Amino acid sequence: MNDVIIIGGSFAGLAAALQLGRARRKVTVLDTGLPRNRFAGHSHGLLGHDHKPPLDILAEARQQLARYPTIRLVNGRADSISGAIDDFTVLTADGESLGARRLILSYGVVDQMPDVPGFAESWGTSIVPCPYCDGFEVAGQHWGLVWSGPQSHNQVRLFHDWTDRLTVLADGREIAPDIRADLARRGIPVVDGRIAEIAHHGEQNAIARLDTGSQVSVDILFAHPRNKPSASLHESLGLATVDTPLGIVLKVDERRETSMPGIYAAGDLTNPLLPSVTTASWQGAMAGIFAQQSMLG
CATH class of the missing domain: 3.50.50.60 (FAD/NAD(P)-binding domain)
Structure with missing residues (x-):
């Protein structure tokens, strides 16, 4: 049984994993390897990593997480979620069934390109x-x-x-x-x-x-095309959302918890106004910390 399963391993998800790994919590990160900013040649505004290619930053982050024995990084997709707080089950596209006490959703959004050539x-x-x-x-x-x-x-x-x-x-x-x-x-x-x-x-x-x-x-x-969550897991769970001028985002409280107890969310999936690597990393770290604190005896 995992303490936390993180669905989405870009900046928010890896930041959450780092905090949980440092707290010696057992974590599995599921990631499809398709971050939203993969089209950008460089990422800017992230302290210590300004003007670096975003995929290079993520690769370095994964290398750093390797020193934490309780963190498992999996290249895979979550197909379904069932259960409730302290007893969630995540079924992957490869047929693996994973259990966890808490979940963090950080699978981000995809931009919906207009049908305009070029x-x-x-x-x-x-x-x-x-x-x-x-x-x-x-x-x-x-x-x-x-x-x-x-x-x-x-x-x-x-x-x-x-x-x-x-x-x-x-x-x-x-x-x-x-x-x-x-x-x-x-x-x-x-x-x-x-x-x-x-x-x-x-x-x-x-x-x-x-x-x-x-x-x-x-x-x-x-340009600011509309976007949508890159997965539909929140829909099957019935999580509360907010409709913004640019698309749907998940509703979270001040502790990054969604409308379902035990499920937290971070990153562009929850942030319609100023999506960036910096805010995604901060939100991910907070989601990891609050998820950990919710499991204290």
Whole structure:
């Protein structure tokens, strides 16, 4: 019997495993090896690992976890979960049945790429979602923002710390007159029309070709496609969720516990606002600590 099974072995899951391993708790981490940021050439903002490829950081983390004898890392997928607190059962795709007193869900989300030629191929290079992750490297250059809803207005204000050159692409979405007036006051042009294709020259140059026949060329394009959890285990468990402008996330309390006692969650699966390696690692560590403390006699 494991103390904890962690489903998802990216930054949140491995951070949880580290805390539990250091507390000498028996842990199994199930991971499919498909982290959300695998498309990015470098990860930024993580203290001690700034500007390193994210897959290299994860590989180093796994090597470090190898010195903890109670941590088992498994390349595999969890197919189902049953049971209750102190007696959970996880069935893997390989047919292995694992028992645990607690569970941590950290299987993350997948971004749903729009059906636009060139968009998916540019994701993580010339199209990115996070200024904290990639803004410094392209500061002062010409940015584009694909409008995704009212939340994009805050992005406009946020981007000002990195660049004074910004173009908004409406992409067929309605932008309220008062918001358009504010954008005009800020000197930010709005280009109407749907994006029909993305082309690019080099890693940080995007050309958006519109259905109006015009095109917009920028050095970097910021976009926020909707995402969804990368697995459906929470659905079968009936866990409470929160619907956000960008997708569904799991609802957790201040101790990272979900609506089902004994099941904790961390990382992008619970974080709709500022997903990053740093926040995922912090949340994972907290989930591991709170799961451990919940098992004290």
